[in-house]
Amino acid sequence: MNAGESGAIYAVKLYPAGATTNSQAGVTDLFGKCMPALEEMIQQQLPLLVHGEVTDKNVDIFDRESAFINMVLQPLVNRLPQLKIVMEHITTREAVQFVTSCGEGSIAATVTPQHLIMNRNALFQNGLQPHNYCLPVLKREIHREAVFKAVTSGSKQFFLGTDSAPHEKHTKEASCGCAGIYNAPVAVPLYTQVFEQAGALDKLEAFTSFNGPDFYGLPRNTSTIRIVREPWIVPNEYHFGSSTVVPMFAGKSLDWKVV
Numbered sequence: 001m002n003a004g005e006s007g008a009i010y011a012v013k014l015y016p017a018g019a020t021t022n023s024q025a026g027v028t029d030l031f032g033k034c035m036p037a038l039e040e041m042i043q044q045q046l047p048l049l050v051h052g053e054v055t056d057k058n059v060d061i062f063d064r065e066s067a068f069i070n071m072v073l074q075p076l077v078n079r080l081p082q083l084k085i086v087m088e089h090i091t092t093r094e095a096v097q098f099v100t101s102c103g104e105g106s107i108a109a110t111v112t113p114q115h116l117i118m119n120r121n122a123l124f125q126n127g128l129q130p131h132n133y134c135l136p137v138l139k140r141e142i143h144r145e146a147v148f149k150a151v152t153s154g155s156k157q158f159f160l161g162t163d164s165a166p167h168e169k170h171t172k173e174a175s176c177g178c179a180g181i182y183n184a185p186v187a188v189p190l191y192t193q194v195f196e197q198a199g200a201l202d203k204l205e206a207f208t209s210f211n212g213p214d215f216y217g218l219p220r221n222t223s224t225i226r227i228v229r230e231p232w233i234v235p236n237e238y239h240f241g242s243s244t245v246v247p248m249f250a251g252k253s254l255d256w257k258v259v
Helices: 035-044 061-079 093-102 113-117 141-151 187-197 201-216
Strands: 012-014 048-051 085-088 107-111 158-160 227-233 238-240 243-245 253-258
Touching: 061 085, 061 093, 085 093, 093 107, 093 141, 107 141, 107 201, 113 141, 113 187, 158 201, 187 201, 187 227, 187 253
Parallel strands: 012 048, 048 085, 085 107, 107 158
Antiparallel strands: 227 253, 238 243
16 A cells, blocks of 8 residues: 555645654655655645755745745756645745646645734744744845735635644743744634735635645545634643643734634
8 A cells, every 4th residue: 555545644744854843854865765655645646845945054044934935945846847745834935936837737736824913023023023923034035025915815725734833931042942833723813814904715715624624635624713804812832741832923903803
């Protein structure tokens, strides 16, 4: 039995070595070492999921996504046009332009709530904000606006992907803090806020529930959740093992709530 027939494997994830937390043992040479696997993935109709950043220390951290598109992703698409690819947690105008230029059915992208709502100012307002630090790092406002517009347009190429990362509080508030934002408790309310702001609440369900499984060729989930307009205060912390974890928008009021 191959992976595509297993009923347990639906995609393969590419982590460039050093691109994000615990990825030190990731891929160092995609074209030199992974081509046979990628070619077999086409045969088995398995999508490739990519953390789309180069890890060259000479490339500015705010340019690593666009560099990955130019240096890795575009050459890969040119070489294997039949390979389905998901760019996970995109953050830039260049990523939006790349995804939309490829057309539906071949390339898609996930988007996090933080990259829809915050720009890189959120890292430094009123002092260094370690709980707003994630990888890919937050970008300029022009990039947030481009991602916001793409997501709320109704395009089937974009769908929910929280990239929620529950690092213990003391590992974030440290001299060398971990990258990652814990957004799981607030993700759906924040996505709802985004679509409401854009006047596109009618497109929210497709983004959260339809576009992803449709791209993967999987059945849509038949269960539902209920979202209501009801103000609530995000807890400052949640218990996390023997420690605590600080959620996104801790201590702030949100207008939408999952019930």
